Amino acid sequence: MEEPKKKGAKPVEHKKEQERCILVGIATPKIRPWLAGEQLAELGRLAETAGAYVTRSFLQRVQNFSPATLIGEGKVGEVKRALEEDNAKMVVFDDDLSGSQVRNLEERMPGIKVLDRTGLILDIFAKHAVTAESRLMVEVAQLQYMMPRLTGAWTHLCRQHNGGIGTKGPGETQLETDRRMIRKRIQELKKKLEKIEDAREQQADKRNDIFQVGIVGYTNAGKSTLTNRLTGADVYVEDKLFATLDSTTRKLFLDGENIILSDTVGFIRKLPHNLIETFKSTLGVAAHADCILEVVDGSAPDYRDHLEVTHKTLESIIDKDTPRLRVFNKVEVASEARRTELLQNYPDAIQISAKENIGMERLRAAFKEQLERWHEKRAVAEAKEKEIAEAPWPPELD
């Protein structure tokens, strides 16, 4: 059996050259402790995917977020000391920071780069974007992310130059100019994106007579591995988050005819709404599908959370009437207890291993069933169209 494709000959350890960083997660009483730990571990994987080296992580339990710095003042001091000890120059928060929070934190920790989960995701997106379309989308998202943070950067500079004196006057004018320029740029980029989208829609129309399956799911669930397994394709697979940014379509020969599988960008928790909005057209590939295949990592401790995130993200993108299939992947590494739990709670889902080639026959059978239903639906629709076309005109009156 063929091993999934790995990224070329990459040096394994490069910790000295990597940016060293510390992670900060915040757990409110609403979130269960083990899940808070999982989320922080996921942030660590995001940081590593972005090329950073995590020296340590903090998980602070709080009743409420602190408005000025997100975490309490005492904790800020603790993080600052840890950064010095670890010789790290970057701190990444698992929750979104406002522009003023970034500014306050940077003031308290001079020389330290302050990022949040979204900033990290955008960085990964920027690195993994290959096509003109995804590059444009990433730039829009980056500019939108920058806008509210601009205030921080500028007033920060103003204070430095004017010794802490007010921030009105030329500073604000400059800020306004910057904002206007960014807005204009966003508009331009969006126009370009619309053109690409139109071209894609036209292509999608042309393919209307082929059954299309949109593969969706949480990042790293194994969507690309499954696409490769089913179609013998060579889609990029890696044990990193957001390996796939641009959707790819592959043909699968099934029951005497070709169907199309589209592999798409994965979802993740705490993905800001405007990022989903921006990537809607890539995800739109799934929106046009005749059937949705949801891939879930059945071995993940927090798979229920993954299911929920996927469900919520899809809600805004996909027609609720589109037929859906669900597979639990990586079952060869899931415990017996987990497999039983999945079987009991999700009797319609198919347990598979894209890596070990388990469950593929059942999945193909499920595709066939959907394909038959699709043909039936089309036949009914065509008959109706024909009836309308052949009806006498003007209609006969009684």
Ligand SMILES: Nc1nc2c(ncn2[C@@H]2O[C@H](COP(=O)(O)OP(=O)(O)OP(=O)(O)O)[C@@H](O)[C@H]2O)c(=O)[nH]1
């Ligand atoms: N154990 C196990 N690992 C798997 C299986 N399928 C995929 N993987 C591994 O999971 C990791 C992610 O696989 P991908 O196919 O890149 O996942 P993806 O859903 O396309 O991820 P993104 O494109 O990043 O959203 C890789 O290391 C795969 O080798 C499986 O059935 N079993």
Ligand SMILES: [Mg+2]
């Ligand atoms: Mg992928």
